[in-house]
Amino acid sequence: MATFVDRYPDEAKVVQASFAVAFIALGIGAFFGLIQALHRTNILRVIDSVDYYTLLTAHGVLLALVFTIFFLVGVFTWAIAKGFERPLPDIRLTWAWFGLMTTGTVLTAVAILAGLVPEIPMSADVLYTFYAPLEAHPAFYIGLAMFIVGTWMAGADWFLAYRDWRGDNPDERIPLQPFMVLTTMIMWYVSTLGVAVAVVFFLIPWSLGLIETVNPLLTRTLFWYFGHPVVYFWLMPAYLLWYTVLPKLAGGRLFSDPLARVVFVLFVLLSTPVGIHHQYVDPGIAEGFKFIAMTNTMFLLLPSLLTAFTVVASVEHGARQRGGEGYLSWLGALPWRDPAFAGMALAGLMFAAGGFSGMVNAGMNINYLVHNTLWVPGHFHMTVGTAVALTMMAGTYWLLPQITGKTVYSRPIGLFQVVLWFIGMVFMSNAMHRGGLLGIPRRTAEPQYQNFDFAAAVGSVGEIRMQIAFGGLLLFLSVVFFLFNVAATWAEDRVDTPVDDTIPAPLSPPSGAPLILDNLALWTGIAVVLVVLAYTLPLASIVTDSGLLGSSPGFPVAISLEALAEAAASALPHVSLDAAAGLRPLDVAAEAAETLEVSR
């Protein structure tokens, strides 16, 4: 029986190439993650603390942007060709966006990793969020801009495929998988406008020296205008797999096609006007705007809960088709041996836990308790780090045979790998959440535990650190097993029927969904209006307060230990030992620097 690679060989090559880039990024990013986990917890230090931020930036960019989005464009290309049952309109356009995204990725990665080599005058240790006034090398921003433009072209490619399909099928409902792709891309177009403006009009000219200053709050707000919807951009391919593939793997059918459409429409409407909830502690944004963002964020619980209901109902249907009975006993009838199913199910379970910790982040009052603490990476390692990443890895075990024509090398290794990821993440994210509640900060290579009294409700800081290191190690091993399995699969010989790639019709078919759900122009219009309502006044207020270009010069993010040592050595003669008595080293250094400045 022919599978995807036989029907659409050109598209299969693009999907293969996208997955290859995604998995390379996954391997490098995971390795950097392990180094950070061991460094921060003081288990093993193979890098200078100065380089920690270079690796942290690379870890965030390679995993949160490159791995997830390259996998997304691969899955979406597969879904469009399979859903519309036709090749993409022009494969040259498809390769063009792939090439642009890859070039942008390489440029950005080089700008970041050059920070590890002092001889190269280039660095971008600005972390994944690239907040001004931290300034990166222009290549970092230009690479990111190329990457984003590449995704826009990919969306255009898929909309052109839709136009062709619609021309031949004027009265048909949009097939569910392409519907999910198109609505996700509408959300992406609306939300990436913010980061595009920030990068093209402010950060690139600023890093090139064309303008001297930026308004940090403005660029930061524009980043978060994009920064929260990007979470849903990562999540939507996982949702696509949960809605359309997971029920099939469970042996059943999707419970409700109309409900799935409602969920994706809600994400189009609600994803973007919420970004200010990442800025609850930012001065310069009125509390009222933050309250509105919080309210909008809470509305996003609705599609998440609808998804939980629909996916669980679909999986239960599958279990009962396989002979499962009782209120909970049906869980035992599910195909837990299948790594694709087990991985997605575990990812969904972890997503529920991540959703609960996300509600803490979203609440204005309790967010202050955990803001900028380890709680936050604990949260997003559960959501993007597991709900998304584990679903993508698990989905690979079902998708890879379709795009290569080869069977998975080892399903037992696959099962072991997804379970290992779940266990590793339980250790790491649990410890991060607990550490966050104690007030342990995030984004630091040198967390200090001596001068603070971390009152742990349970356990100790030492245990938390060990748990993070152990969890990080398990996660890295899981990635190694995954990459080995993928590489070995790729090296296999082709077979006639590598996997059953059929997707059964939903229990509640699309004919039951109101026609208005397929009116993409309407939902785009409403989404734009909601964004205008949510952002016009805050942005106007920020620009009125500090101007469009603000007054902040760039701050170098590249510091060398040699320069630091020279500064300290020149300051030391000015330090009075008596005055330094009882002070912490940092205070002594600050005082010395002040003395030096005065003496000059």
Next chain:
Amino acid sequence: MRQLSPGLFLVLVAFTIPLAVEFRTVAGFFGFDLPFISMILFEVVLLAILTGVYVLGRLTPDEDTATTS
């Protein structure tokens, strides 16, 4: 005895980890400050129970509830 497949057994082993890790937290809610070793002991107990269920299911399979998963 219900027969567990190796796949389900492995997944259930994974589920015992968060139970063991959060065991002390739950005990803390009720004022019991348990030492670190209690988490390991609790995990061992959970694994022993799970292994027992798995082995018994293999030794005395219940034909009506045997799963093919």
